[in-house]
Amino acid sequence: MILGARIQRVAVMRELLRCHPEWWTLALSIAAWCTLVSRRETAPGHAREAWALVDDTLAWILMVVAMMVPLVLGAIRTTANRSLWRRRNRAIAWFLAGYLAPWMIMGLAVTAAAAVGPGLSVGHLGAPALVIAAGWQVSQRKKQALLRCHQTIPLAPRGLRAIRDSIRFGGLIGTRCVASCWALMLVCWLTSHQLMVLGVTAGIAIGERYLVRLDPRLTALVLLGLATGFAATAH
Amino acid sequence: MAVNGWMGSFNTAALDPIFWLHHANIDRLWTVWRRRKAGHLDPTEAGWLTNLSFEFHDATGQEVSFTSSQVVDTTVPLLSYRYEDEGDPLGAGLEVIVERTRQMDQLPEMVGATDKPVVLKGRAETVELAVSQPTGPALAALESGGPPPPMYLNLENVTGAGRATSYGVYLNLPPGSDPKNHEDLLAGVVPMFGVKEASREDQGHPGSGLHYALEISPVVRRLEAKNAWNPGEIRITFVPRHLRGDGLEAAGDPIQVGRVSLYLG
Numbered sequence: 001m002i003l004g005a006r007i008q009r010v011a012v013m014r015e016l017l018r019c020h021p022e023w024w025t026l027a028l029s030i031a032a033w034c035t036l037v038s039r040r041e042t043a044p045g046h047a048r049e050a051w052a053l054v055d056d057t058l059a060w061i062l063m064v065v066a067m068m069v070p071l072v073l074g075a076i077r078t079t080a081n082r083s084l085w086r087r088r089n090r091a092i093a094w095f096l097a098g099y100l101a102p103w104m105i106m107g108l109a110v111t112a113a114a115a116v117g118p119g120l121s122v123g124h125l126g127a128p129a130l131v132i133a134a135g136w137q138v139s140q141r142k143k144q145a146l147l148r149c150h151q152t153i154p155l156a157p158r159g160l161r162a163i164r165d166s167i168r169f170g171g172l173i174g175t176r177c178v179a180s181c182w183a184l185m186l187v188c189w190l191t192s193h194q195l196m197v198l199g200v201t202a203g204i205a206i207g208e209r210y211l212v213r214l215d216p217r218l219t220a221l222v223l224l225g226l227a228t229g230f231a232a233t234a235h
Numbered sequence: 236m237a238v239n240g241w242m243g244s245f246n247t248a249a250l251d252p253i254f255w256l257h258h259a260n261i262d263r264l265w266t267v268w269r270r271r272k273a274g275h276l277d278p279t280e281a282g283w284l285t286n287l288s289f290e291f292h293d294a295t296g297q298e299v300s301f302t303s304s305q306v307v308d309t310t311v312p313l314l315s316y317r318y319e320d321e322g323d324p325l326g327a328g329l330e331v332i333v334e335r336t337r338q339m340d341q342l343p344e345m346v347g348a349t350d351k352p353v354v355l356k357g358r359a360e361t362v363e364l365a366v367s368q369p370t371g372p373a374l375a376a377l378e379s380g381g382p383p384p385p386m387y388l389n390l391e392n393v394t395g396a397g398r399a400t401s402y403g404v405y406l407n408l409p410p411g412s413d414p415k416n417h418e419d420l421l422a423g424v425v426p427m428f429g430v431k432e433a434s435r436e437d438q439g440h441p442g443s444g445l446h447y448a449l450e451i452s453p454v455v456r457r458l459e460a461k462n463a464w465n466p467g468e469i470r471i472t473f474v475p476r477h478l479r480g481d482g483l484e485a486a487g488d489p490i491q492v493g494r495v496s497l498y499l500g
Contacts, residue, residue: 018372019342082391082496085344085371144436151441154392154493156350157367 021080021088022073025096032066040195053115060107063188064100067202068177071149071209072099075173079166082155091155091166098170102178103185110189126191130227133183134220137204143216145180146208149173181205187223191230200226243487244398245432262309263318271323277307341384341500344373347469348496352392355402355473355490359414364469364497373499384500385452388422388471392493394434394444399427400487401476406454407463408472419457423449424476427490444493471495 017023039059076092083091136142153172155165184201191197204219241251248254269275284304293299301313309316347366354360369377376384388404404422405414414421425447436442458464477486 081343082345082348082494084346084367085369085373147439148436148441150443151436152392152443154352155348156494157345157348157496158350158365161350 020077021092022076024089025069025076025092026073029066029069032062032069036062036066036193036198037195040193053111056111056114057107059193060111060189061100061104063185063193063198064103064107067185067188067198067205068099068103068181069096070202071177071181071205072173074150075099075152075169078152079155079169083162083166084157087162091162094163094166095170095173098167098172099174099177101171102174106178106182106185110186114189126187126197127227127230129183129187129190130223130230133187133201134223134227136183137216137220137223142180145176148176149180149209151176197226243400243426243428245429248428263321264324266309266318266321267323270321341376342372343387343498343500344369344371345496345498346373348494353473353492353495355399355475355492357400357475357487357489359472359474361408361410361470361472362495364471364495366467366469366497369499376500383452385450386455387498388449388451389494389496389498390425390445390447390449390492391496392444393425393427393430393447393490394442394493395427395430395488395490396434397431397488399430399490401426402473402490403476404449405472405474406451407458407470408474414472414474420454422451422454423447425449430490444491448498469497 036059039062076095079091079095080088151172153165153169155169156162184205188198188201200222204222207214208216208219241247242254269277284307285302288300288302290298290300305313308314309318346369347364349362349364353362368374373384388406390404401424403414403424405417405420406422408414408417408420425445427445430445433440434442434444455464473492475487
């Protein structure tokens with residue numbers, strides 16, 4: 001009886017994973033969250049040692065994977081469903097490579113700026129960054145950028161064209177994501193990846209992506225509330 | 236259903252009397268759906284009820300503005316009318332549809348697709364699909380000994396910049412033959428209504444274009460019966476539905492079909 005129930009559970013799990021080819025990207029995101037949490041406990045804030053740039057870049061990658069990958073699960077599913085069954089996971093991997101590229105360019109720019117200008121990432125800039133992010137949330141440009149994150153393109157089924165198209169699709173969605181979420185990610189960076197800020201901004205980003213009728217004014221209010229908190233603690 | 240002429244575009248569709256019959260019937264079917272079950276309720280969010288308003292002209296030509304909440308119930312003022320026939324057209328057939336929907340829960344598997352877009356310029360255009368052996372859920376369904384999984388032809392990312400004619404989509408149409416003599420090979424008609432708007436990146440659309448899914452299982456069965464079906468080689472022919480006087484070409488702007496793909500399941 002117990003063995004039968006176990007076999008049934010395994011079968012259900014296998015079916016679930018088959019139906020959701022994006023599962024391992026979500027697992028990557030959860031692993032990145034866990035790493036971010038453990039890093040906060042051991043070495044809070046940005047490193048200031050000689051290897052600061054490497055450390056900051058790693059932190060940026062973790063932040064992007066943790067916060068941004070859950071936003072593109074739909075595009076990842078589209079990539080998998082529009083690919084031949086045997087190359088679904090490869091197509092997802094190429095998509096992710098393309099998707100992370102624009103975020104890496106932004107990350108390198110931010111970490112380089114932080115290395116050149118000492119003190120750029122301290123809490124003093126958190127409140128102004130949150131105010132800017134709140135303004136961006138209610139702008140028309142943000143609304144348009146968010147909509148464009150849902151675009152799809154045709155994907156070739158086989159060969160180098162299939163790889164190229166998966167990377168191109170990932171790059172397109174990544175660029176659109178940067179255009180939509182740059183302000184939220186900058187807030188996370190300038191507040192030294194404080195977990196509360198990461199949680200709130202991730203909640204906003206996920207909410208505005210999946211809840212069609214989430215009022216942007218509400219997200220702006222939440223960010224302004226956070227800004228008030230930061231301004232109060234900075235003085 | 237083919238759509239052409241005034242009905243072929245968002246901005247001119249209401250100039251065609253058929254538009255009013257068509258949409259009045261859709262509104263009537265909405266009422267039928269709401270009466271069918273207690274759980275069939277409209278959403279209550281302000282996003283569609285009150286946040287958007289639409290401009291019209293009244294009988295005197297004055298511009299007036301309404302929100303959906305003002306017209307969603309036809310029995311109260313502003314509209315104050317009730318449909319003559321609110322009977323359920325499905326009646327006892329409803330359970331059959333529910334059962335069919337359950338069967339459609341099987342995971343679809345893509346087994347073939349074009350690797351380049353197809354451009355339609357008002358003339359007949361043929362593309363070939365290289366089809367692979369299924370290796371996922373479609374293979375399992377075939378090996379289970381049950382009925383073969385249904386086959387769907389997907390037309391993905393259909394884009395265009397202007398008005399376009401409707402196209403008939405034929406499966407394995409013999410080269411050089413007159414499509415009118417092979418209506419049994421017609422998989423469906425794609426009307427291209429709204430293609431211009433769906434192709435544009437604006438505040439309402441991401442610009443991905445239109446998507447169509449045509450079930451081709453009945454056509455495949457007819458081809459199998461004629462021994463004219465090879466699952467490894469599939470030919471798709473797009474034929475414009477409304478030709479000009481010369482009988483060769485249709486009016487309208489070019490259309491690009493981003494990808495034609497075949498799904499099982």
